[in-house]
Amino acid sequence: MPIPSFKAFTLALIQLGQVGSNKVENLLHAREMILKAATGQGHTKKPDLIVLPECFNSPYGHTHFPVYAENIGYVPGTAYDAANSSSESVKMLSSVAKELKTWLIGGSIPERDATDDKIYNTCTVYNPNGDLVAMHRKVHLFDIDIPGKIKFKESETLTGGTTLNHFDTEFARIGLGICYDIRFPEMAMIAARKGCHVLIYPGAFNLTTGPLHWELLQRSRAIDNQVFMSMCSPARDMTAGYHAWGHSMVVDPMGAKLCEAQEGEEIVYADIMPEVLKETRAGIPVTVQRRFDVYKDVSAD
Numbered sequence: 001m002p003i004p005s006f007k008a009f010t011l012a013l014i015q016l017g018q019v020g021s022n023k024v025e026n027l028l029h030a031r032e033m034i035l036k037a038a039t040g041q042g043h044t045k046k047p048d049l050i051v052l053p054e055c056f057n058s059p060y061g062h063t064h065f066p067v068y069a070e071n072i073g074y075v076p077g078t079a080y081d082a083a084n085s086s087s088e089s090v091k092m093l094s095s096v097a098k099e100l101k102t103w104l105i106g107g108s109i110p111e112r113d114a115t116d117d118k119i120y121n122t123c124t125v126y127n128p129n130g131d132l133v134a135m136h137r138k139v140h141l142f143d144i145d146i147p148g149k150i151k152f153k154e155s156e157t158l159t160g161g162t163t164l165n166h167f168d169t170e171f172a173r174i175g176l177g178i179c180y181d182i183r184f185p186e187m188a189m190i191a192a193r194k195g196c197h198v199l200i201y202p203g204a205f206n207l208t209t210g211p212l213h214w215e216l217l218q219r220s221r222a223i224d225n226q227v228f229m230s231m232c233s234p235a236r237d238m239t240a241g242y243h244a245w246g247h248s249m250v251v252d253p254m255g256a257k258l259c260e261a262q263e264g265e266e267i268v269y270a271d272i273m274p275e276v277l278k279e280t281r282a283g284i285p286v287t288v289q290r291r292f293d294v295y296k297d298v299s300a301d
């Protein structure tokens with residue numbers, strides 16, 4: 001597929017709050033917030049692409065994933081009827097994308113694959129006709145144990161995805177990842193070498209790793225690859241079982257922050273300007289200075 005030419009566009013990140021145990025309410029609230037984000041809320045431009053956070057329809061926790069998991073049944077490259085999907089979340093996302101005529105990254109949801117009964121942490125993407133055009137299953141599962149601070153083991157109920165994914169819009173090629181995927185620079189590197197201009201990872205860091213790593217990792221991936229990088233988090237809820245860091249943000253190819261949410265429910269916007277990518281790559285030409293004669297291109301598949 002030819003890489004689309006990179007044009008200016010506006011990105012909206014929904015740092016979603018009120019994600020509780022009632023899925024119907026979670027979906028209704030997410031829909032309301034997508035409608036709100038689409039108005040632009042006084043930002044200079046209305047958004048072309050709206051993003052939800054990781055696990056937006058269910059509480060975050062490995063015991064919840066099997067309970068909230070939905071069958072999606074999307075096979076990339078084949079026809080898929082999102083309006084009549086067996087997934088309630090897919091139906092809602094598809095219909096609101098179509099209603100608003102917007103691109104939409106549906107954060108992530110727990111997905112049960114009917115063919116192998118495995119559960120994945122899955123991001124789906126919709127075009128302005130409401131078609132489901134891309135899907136990413138979190139590749140790297142969040143299994144960490146920092147004594148006295150945080151222990152989390154997604155692999156107790158989830159399986160890691162096995163594919164890397166991006167999608168094309170009329171304004172950019174966009175690479176996908178989910179949360180912990182950002183700690184693996186190879187993934188971002190491969191996406192950038194495949195021509196992605198922007199990388200978007202719904203995520204939900206925590207109060208231990210968030211303060212030190214959330215921003216640093218995004219700025220690092222942006223600078224490594226001279227791309228725009230963004231992560232969209234749920235709002236922090238201290239009554240929930242998992243305390244998300246928040247601070248959804250967009251970083252430009254120089255590593256400068258274009259916008260950042262605080263901890264609560266909030267929608268933030270960023271204007272993505274292709275000149276910044278072009279100027280960064282011209283001024284600091286690392287993309288053409290690589291020494292693959294000295295070391296291998298580790299991003300090559």
Ligand SMILES: O=C(O)CCC(=O)C(=O)O
Nearest residue numbers: 142179180204205206209
């Ligand atoms: O990498 C981290 O510190 C947090 C990752 C995480 O929360 C996740 O993958 O859901």
